[in-house]
Amino acid sequence: MKIALMDSGIGLLAAAGAVRRLCPEAGLVLSSDPDGMPWGPRSPRDVTERALVVARAAAQHRPDALIVACNTASVHALPALRAELEPRLPVIGTVPAIKPAAAGGGPFAIWATPATTGSPYQRGLIRDFAASAEVTEVPCPGLADAVEHADETAIDSAVAAAAALTPRDVRAVVLGCTHYELVAERIRTALAQRGLPAVVLHGSAGAVAAQALRRIGERSAPAGPTGSVTVLLGGRESALPAPALAYAEGRLLAAVSQVH
Numbered sequence: 001m002k003i004a005l006m007d008s009g010i011g012l013l014a015a016a017g018a019v020r021r022l023c024p025e026a027g028l029v030l031s032s033d034p035d036g037m038p039w040g041p042r043s044p045r046d047v048t049e050r051a052l053v054v055a056r057a058a059a060q061h062r063p064d065a066l067i068v069a070c071n072t073a074s075v076h077a078l079p080a081l082r083a084e085l086e087p088r089l090p091v092i093g094t095v096p097a098i099k100p101a102a103a104g105g106g107p108f109a110i111w112a113t114p115a116t117t118g119s120p121y122q123r124g125l126i127r128d129f130a131a132s133a134e135v136t137e138v139p140c141p142g143l144a145d146a147v148e149h150a151d152e153t154a155i156d157s158a159v160a161a162a163a164a165l166t167p168r169d170v171r172a173v174v175l176g177c178t179h180y181e182l183v184a185e186r187i188r189t190a191l192a193q194r195g196l197p198a199v200v201l202h203g204s205a206g207a208v209a210a211q212a213l214r215r216i217g218e219r220s221a222p223a224g225p226t227g228s229v230t231v232l233l234g235g236r237e238s239a240l241p242a243p244a245l246a247y248a249e250g251r252l253l254a255a256v257s258q259v260h
Helices: 010-022 044-059 071-076 078-085 098-103 120-129 143-148 152-164 178-193 205-215 242-246 248-254
Strands: 002-007 027-032 065-068 108-112 135-139 172-175 200-202 229-233 236-238
Touching: 002 010, 002 044, 010 027, 010 065, 010 143, 010 178, 010 205, 010 242, 010 248, 027 044, 044 065, 044 071, 044 078, 044 229, 065 078, 065 205, 071 078, 098 108, 098 120, 098 172, 098 200, 108 120, 143 152, 143 178, 152 178, 172 178, 178 200, 242 248
Parallel strands: 002 027, 002 065, 027 229, 108 135, 108 172, 172 200
Antiparallel strands: 229 236
């Protein structure tokens, strides 16, 4: 079994790590667009065109499913990706975990990129799944880019700025960009320093990984050798980019990458 994941950059590591934990023997294809990253500021048409190129590169490796491990691409490119690739290749998008956050009760915040914050897409999810909840949208300028480059100083600065905009009474925070899940513990620490020690963080990686396995009928993880990892940067086989190794998920996947 082989599962492909796509993103503009290393935000796909969180979902790849989740797939690895759920089904260690699955082969992984990690396809990204380092020359075009970040996708957030780009027009919907540009995002769709770049996402199709990245997806086609992954599809050449004949995966059983493709995870769109990027909120921006899921918003703008999912219909085009599904139109081209399905039903031959199931395509699973990423949706911010607003519904489970609302189900937990109490006020919550959504951390997202400036382009997503306040967007019709995010407001629609709030309306559909959290209409009766008190929701605060928190823009996180620069955070995804800082995570992409493993810039420790910039990460801490962006996280602190977002934490300062997060109301003290929130009970949960939705991580509305896949990059943010790679620094979840830093986010948790920053919120605790503001007096919010019991905040629950809601990411999408685990849910999207489980959905991909359901789509291809894999309900258990039988014992077997750990699956290989193929890395595609702009369609070219390569090693994981150096910043990926700053994160536990990247180090885990690098240990079995096909290309070093």
